[in-house]
Amino acid sequence: xxxxxxxxxxxxxxxALIAEDEPLLAAALxxxxxxxxxxxxVVAVVGDGASAVTxxxxxxxDVLFFDIRMPGLSGLDAAAELADRWNxxxxxxxxxxxxxxxxxxDQYAMAAFEAQAMxxxxxxxxxxxxxxxxxxxxxxxxxxxxxAFNFETTLGQLRGLLGAAAQPASTPLKVxxxxxxxxxxxxxxxxxxxxxxxxxxxxxxxxSHEYLIRTPLKELLPQLDTTLFWQIxxxxxxxxxxxxTVTRDEAGKLSVSLRGRAEKLPVSRLYVQxxxxx
Amino acid sequence: MQIAxxxxxxxxxxxxxxxxxxxxxxxxFIALNLTAFGGTPFGPNLVYSHxxxxxxxxxxxxxxxxxxxxxxxxxxRLYFIIPGCVVLGYVIGLYLAAWLLNYPTDGLWTxxxxxxxGYLLLSLMAGGALTYYFMSREQLAAASQEMAFAxxxxxxxxxxxxxxxxxxxxxxxEPHMLFNTLANLRALIGTDPAAATAxxxxxxxxxxxxxxxxxxxxxxxxxxxxxxxxxxxxxxVRMGPRLSYTLELPDSLAxxxxxxxxxQPLVENAIKHGLEPKIEGGNIMVRASHxxxxxxxxxxxxxxxxxxxxxxxxxxxxxxVRERLATIYxxxxxxxxxxxxxxxxxASLVFPCxxxxxxxxxxxxxxxxxxxxxxxxxLVDCHPGPGSSPGFQHPGSSATHALDCGSxxx
Numbered sequence: 001x002x003x004x005x006x007x008x009x010x011x012x013x014x015x016a017l018i019a020e021d022e023p024l025l026a027a028a029l030x031x032x033x034x035x036x037x038x039x040x041x042v043v044a045v046v047g048d049g050a051s052a053v054t055x056x057x058x059x060x061x062d063v064l065f066f067d068i069r070m071p072g073l074s075g076l077d078a079a080a081e082l083a084d085r086w087n088x089x090x091x092x093x094x095x096x097x098x099x100x101x102x103x104x105x106d107q108y109a110m111a112a113f114e115a116q117a118m119x120x121x122x123x124x125x126x127x128x129x130x131x132x133x134x135x136x137x138x139x140x141x142x143x144x145x146x147x148a149f150n151f152e153t154t155l156g157q158l159r160g161l162l163g164a165a166a167q168p169a170s171t172p173l174k175v176x177x178x179x180x181x182x183x184x185x186x187x188x189x190x191x192x193x194x195x196x197x198x199x200x201x202x203x204x205x206x207x208s209h210e211y212l213i214r215t216p217l218k219e220l221l222p223q224l225d226t227t228l229f230w231q232i233x234x235x236x237x238x239x240x241x242x243x244x245t246v247t248r249d250e251a252g253k254l255s256v257s258l259r260g261r262a263e264k265l266p267v268s269r270l271y272v273q274x275x276x277x278x
Numbered sequence: 279m280q281i282a283x284x285x286x287x288x289x290x291x292x293x294x295x296x297x298x299x300x301x302x303x304x305x306x307f308i309a310l311n312l313t314a315f316g317g318t319p320f321g322p323n324l325v326y327s328h329x330x331x332x333x334x335x336x337x338x339x340x341x342x343x344x345x346x347x348x349x350x351x352x353x354x355r356l357y358f359i360i361p362g363c364v365v366l367g368y369v370i371g372l373y374l375a376a377w378l379l380n381y382p383t384d385g386l387w388t389x390x391x392x393x394x395x396g397y398l399l400l401s402l403m404a405g406g407a408l409t410y411y412f413m414s415r416e417q418l419a420a421a422s423q424e425m426a427f428a429x430x431x432x433x434x435x436x437x438x439x440x441x442x443x444x445x446x447x448x449x450x451x452e453p454h455m456l457f458n459t460l461a462n463l464r465a466l467i468g469t470d471p472a473a474a475t476a477x478x479x480x481x482x483x484x485x486x487x488x489x490x491x492x493x494x495x496x497x498x499x500x501x502x503x504x505x506x507x508x509x510x511x512x513x514x515v516r517m518g519p520r521l522s523y524t525l526e527l528p529d530s531l532a533x534x535x536x537x538x539x540x541x542q543p544l545v546e547n548a549i550k551h552g553l554e555p556k557i558e559g560g561n562i563m564v565r566a567s568h569x570x571x572x573x574x575x576x577x578x579x580x581x582x583x584x585x586x587x588x589x590x591x592x593x594x595x596x597x598x599v600r601e602r603l604a605t606i607y608x609x610x611x612x613x614x615x616x617x618x619x620x621x622x623x624x625a626s627l628v629f630p631c632x633x634x635x636x637x638x639x640x641x642x643x644x645x646x647x648x649x650x651x652x653x654x655x656x657l658v659d660c661h662p663g664p665g666s667s668p669g670f671q672h673p674g675s676s677a678t679h680a681l682d683c684g685s686x687x688x
Binding site: 021024025027028047048050069071105106124 | 453458463468469518520555556557
């Protein structure tokens with residue numbers, strides 16, 4: 001990881017962070033950017049999603065170049081987590097950075113980017129294509145007055161991208177089959193209060209029990225009835241029938257309490273639009 | 279099967295009546311002829327011919343039902359069933375008619391030998407005709423069924439082979455891998471032309487092997503290791519310090535023929551599921567060894583390891599390796615995936631060494647290429663060894679090995 005001094009000191013120069021796990025490609029993008037946008041100051045180059053989040057929070061760059069496939073957090077998940085943890089306080093917080101995703105080849109991601117009108121770069125990054133992206137970014141940075149609006153747009157785009165990963169199943173799942181020792185428990189989906197991703201498993205929580213299943217949340221989500229089950233965080237899906245109250249704390253974060261369960265679950269910024277007083 | 283169902287005789291009154299009609303006609307016709315040419319009265323002739331005819335027909339129906347449940351397979355039984363039924367039915371019919379007509383039965387065989395023998399001859403002729411009719415019908419059905427089955431099998435095998443070739447090719451020319459490699463190459467051209475040339479050479483060898491692998495059926499283990507090295511070198515450029523690897527191939531095993539790129543999916547898995555998700559990366563070790571005539575190929579990684587309590591649902595790569603092993607080595611080829619000590623995982627391939635299997639050394643012109651890479655004389659013997667299973671042995675095969683890894687010098 002290379003770190004330069006934060007762009008905050010040089011007032012006029014825009015700053016950028018590159019997250020790319022292949023060192024040669026990171027260096028190549030940096031070199032191409034130096035040609036296409038000489039004023040741009042690349043303040044950090046990181047090799048994984050989690051580092052991308054911490055460095056972006058610390059350095060608050062103007063632009064983020066995120067590779068999609070990275071060890072640990074993927075580029076998309078890193079962007080979602082960053083959006084969740086970004087300080088949006090109008091007085092002290094910097095505007096949310098402009099996001100550009102970089103991918104070698106991913107049909108689904110590319111289709112999703114088109115659908116969300118989100119800019120992306122294909123590897124190998126070509127100079128002419130990069131110049132177009134740079135022009136768009138410069139325009140975005142010039143219109144910083146609309147920062148709040150931009151953030152809302154970005155949240156919507158990220159929501160769309162994360163939801164577009166899989167096609168919903170035609171018939172929603174009725175029963176969760178969870179193995180408990182040598183037996184398989186048939187848990188009616190309607191009895192589930194919430195699902196929670198835990199490492200490579202998913203915890204299935206009913207009012208009285210807890211089960212572990214090995215189907216990842218990403219695979220389980222498209223099989224659920226989305227009118228009933230709402231994703232409220234990257235790793236949390238709640239049964240909307242079981243949501244009792246939604247409260248906002250001093251920091252402005254939402255959390256839900258559920259009928260039948262004592263715990264309170266945080267709501268990601270990406271999904272706050274689910275809860276609005278009528 | 280459509281063909282079979284047509285010939286399973288139904289046992290309903292209507293079906294029986296329908297089947298009896300030709301016989302009844304023949305019986306009447308025989309009686310008419312006997313009267314016209316033999317000068318005997320029509321009434322008794324009619325009774326005799328029907329009694330005998332119906333007895334024979336009924337016996338055959340019963341025999342078909344109980345002794346011939348699957349005509350396509352057992353049609354040869356008709357050779358015994360029909361003559362047997364004719365003789366037995368004749369005797370029954372003869373006594374039945376005599377009883378009906380109130381004729382004495384004591385001297386039947388001695389007093390009217392001409393009549394008795396004449397009727398028997400007629401019955402046998404009719405029975406022979408019947409036998410011939412049934413035989414050719416069943417035989418025809420059996421033959422066409424066999425042909426249809428064989429054709430379907432051939433077609434399925436061809437389709438399967440073509441499909442798996444295509445899927446294999448698709449998985450090996452995975453676009454994400456290809457474009458990332460090209461992106462790295464593009465970066466290197468500007469910064470380090472010598473490294474770019476080396477990378478291009480590895481890519482070249484990798485692509486050529488991938489395209490050839492769907493056609494060739496075996497290559498020496500040394501070639502297999504060279505291709506693994508090409509692949510890992512490409513990845514080393516991409517992953518930088520996150521990847522290190524070791525290849526261990528004893529010289530004595532270098533010439534053993536193995537199915538092309540059989541290790542590839544295992545190495546790919548070690549990268550994709552083991553090292554890629556691990557932020558600091560790790561090491562991959564590919565090792566060949568032998569024990570009691572079996573070759574063991576191991577791919578170990580120090581990656582994130584297998585999910586705990588994993589109920590092995592193989593991904594595409596492992597399924598494909600297992601299928602290829604089963605096709606070539608039957609039950610003697612195995613693939614086992616085990617968690618590593620502390621970290622990572624190990625995939626172990628075991629199959630008979632020096633046993634090229636049918637896919638490699640079949641005498642068929644389309645399959646056994648005497649090309650240098652596959653069956654080089656003196657390097658690797660093409661004939662199945664003594665350890666090969668009977669199914670793989672073909673006529674005239676010798677039981678010698680030019681290379682026997684079990685006794686090769688260390």
